[in-house]
Amino acid sequence: MPDKILICQNCHNPFVYSDYEQNLDAKSGRPEPLYDPICASIKASEAKHPPKPKRA
Numbered sequence: 001m002p003d004k005i006l007i008c009q010n011c012h013n014p015f016v017y018s019d020y021e022q023n024l025d026a027k028s029g030r031p032e033p034l035y036d037p038i039c040a041s042i043k044a045s046e047a048k049h050p051p052k053p054k055r056a
């Protein structure tokens with residue numbers, strides 16, 4: 001499979017979805033990534049440590 005260029009849904013920057021990653025995700029049954037690696041790691045850390053609600 002050729003490398004694909006995807007657009008990050010968070011920052012709208014293009015990023016490479018490599019042949020290697022496509023194969024890994026296909027084997028695991030995962031969909032194409034929505035976010036580039038940087039935003040994906042930010043999203044992952046937010047999921048583990050949700051930002052505290054702002055105090056009024």
Ligand SMILES: [Zn+2]
Nearest residue numbers: 008011036039
């Ligand atoms: Zn991004």
